[in-house]
Amino acid sequence: MHVAVFSTTPTDRTFLGEANSGGRHQLIFIEARLDATTAAAAAGAQAVCAFVNDRLDAPALRELQRLGVRMVALRCAGFNNVDLAEAAALGIAVGRVPEYSPYAVAEHTVALILTLNRKIHRAHSRVREGNFALEGLLGFDLHGRTVGAIGTGKIGECFLRIMAGFGCRLLAHDPRPSEACRQLGVQYVELAELLERSDVVSLHCPLTPQTRHLIDARALARMRPGAMLVNTSRGAVIDTRAAIAALKSGRLGSLGLDVYEEEADLFFRDLSGDMIRDDVFARLLTFPNVVVTGHQAFFTEDALRAIAATTLGNLDAFEATGRPDHPVSVERIA
Numbered sequence: 001m002h003v004a005v006f007s008t009t010p011t012d013r014t015f016l017g018e019a020n021s022g023g024r025h026q027l028i029f030i031e032a033r034l035d036a037t038t039a040a041a042a043a044g045a046q047a048v049c050a051f052v053n054d055r056l057d058a059p060a061l062r063e064l065q066r067l068g069v070r071m072v073a074l075r076c077a078g079f080n081n082v083d084l085a086e087a088a089a090l091g092i093a094v095g096r097v098p099e100y101s102p103y104a105v106a107e108h109t110v111a112l113i114l115t116l117n118r119k120i121h122r123a124h125s126r127v128r129e130g131n132f133a134l135e136g137l138l139g140f141d142l143h144g145r146t147v148g149a150i151g152t153g154k155i156g157e158c159f160l161r162i163m164a165g166f167g168c169r170l171l172a173h174d175p176r177p178s179e180a181c182r183q184l185g186v187q188y189v190e191l192a193e194l195l196e197r198s199d200v201v202s203l204h205c206p207l208t209p210q211t212r213h214l215i216d217a218r219a220l221a222r223m224r225p226g227a228m229l230v231n232t233s234r235g236a237v238i239d240t241r242a243a244i245a246a247l248k249s250g251r252l253g254s255l256g257l258d259v260y261e262e263e264a265d266l267f268f269r270d271l272s273g274d275m276i277r278d279d280v281f282a283r284l285l286t287f288p289n290v291v292v293t294g295h296q297a298f299f300t301e302d303a304l305r306a307i308a309a310t311t312l313g314n315l316d317a318f319e320a321t322g323r324p325d326h327p328v329s330v331e332r333i334a
Contacts, residue, residue: 001319003073004042006034007051007254007268011159011304016049016075019308025315032263039063047071047315052295053264056082065090071318075311078234079328080207088329095314095324096115099154101303106158108297109202109232112256115291116228117142140199143167148198150214151205151233151283152178159202160186171198193311195222195265207234217242226253232297235261240280247287254289258297267294 005016008029020027028045032038034054040063042048048069050056056064056072061083064072072082074096087094097140104218107140115121118139147163148171149156157180160170170186172178177188191214195201201223205211216239223229231238240261246252260266262278276282284290298307314324 001047001315002045003028003047003049003315004030004045004069005029005049006038006041006054009268011299012075015304015308016311019305019312025312025319034060035235036060036063039067043067045069047073047318049073049075049311050081051268051317052076052078052081053268054081055264056087058086061086061090061092065092071095071315071324073311073318073324074313074328075307078206080234082328084329089176093318093322093324095311095318095326096328097307097310098326100298100306100310101300102154102158105155105204105232105297106162106301108229108258108293109159109204109230109256110162112230112232112258112291112293113142113200113202113228116230116254116256116289119183121291142200143170146171147200147202147322148172148194149186149305150174150194150201150203152181152186153204155232156202156204156313157181157184159204160184168200191219192222195219197222198227199224200228203229203231203233205237207236212236213239213242215239215243220246220252225251227295228254228256230256232258233285235259235263240284244280246282247290247318255287256292257284257285257290257292259295260284260292263295293294 003025008031016027030041034050036059039060042064048064050072060156071093077097079096082094119137123137143166146169149160150173152172152174157178160181161184164170164184169220171194172181172186172188173191173194174304214237220242243255247255260281284292317323317325
């Protein structure tokens with residue numbers, strides 16, 4: 001099957017190429033992000049392979065359908081960037097990678113927590129300049145602290161298991177509690193209670209209309225003064241402007257982000273020679289108690305192999321049966 005792969009990097013070429021054993025699919029790698037203006041690059045393809053910041057809204061999907069595309073293979077777990085109702089109306093199947101390596105994201109979350117707590121980013125810069133003073137680098141023991149996870153799917157569960165190893169008290173909020181987490185000693189509470197009691201709040205929920213700006217000014221005001229907030233889920237779960245206000249007031253002690261609500265024009269690109277035109281993002285970078293990574297939590301060899309294998313499996317299944325192994329539709333998420 002002819003597949004147009006958008007938003008590709010050299011890493012994508014390597015891992016998707018390895019998974020495409022025997023060249024069973026003709027993969028055409030395209031660096032541009034997929035949207036209505038670039039969809040024409042998929043001419044002649046029966047499927048497109050898209051990533052987190054590709055925009056599959058109604059205009060893009062209509063253009064793809066006009067070109068003969070019958071399937072969207074998402075090489076990610078999230079699908080908030082796809083108009084599923086329009087895809088169904090156009091007869092375009094959508095497949096995703098529901099899980100790949102929850103350990104990759106969970107471990108990166110812990111890396112952000114440790115960096116913020118022990119000021120690793122600041123210490124590294126100081127030592128390189130010959131400054132070995134410890135003032136301003138004071139942290140706290142994670143042992144005995146209360147950690148709250150919002151979302152306890154595979155990634156949230158892995159994260160909580162790691163934090164249990166640190167000796168933390170564990171809280172969680174999820175409309176579908178996990179029995180595995182309960183057995184770990186996790187206490188499920190309402191969101192307000194989790195925010196009020198946690199020293200560290202970590203986000204592991206999908207982006208839906210219900211979770212968009214879940215962490216807004218009201219939620220931040222409920223958090224324990226000086227608490228840490230970490231997001232490795234989807235950027236728009238946090239109202240960034242509200243988070244900046246909480247940082248300025250001192251209410252929010254520190255913030256770790258691997259995702260950002262307007263990241264599409266920033267992440268996965270080298271902009272080191274350009275001026276960052278996003279004033280909100282630029283303001284975030286001025287805070288010494290903020291650490292931002294560019295949506296790299298998933299970025300391990302193990303995760304990329306799993307993503308590539310599942311993506312190619314979805315394409316195989318669609319070619320054989322007209323249905324991907326891991327479909328996502330309006331009916332499925334209702």
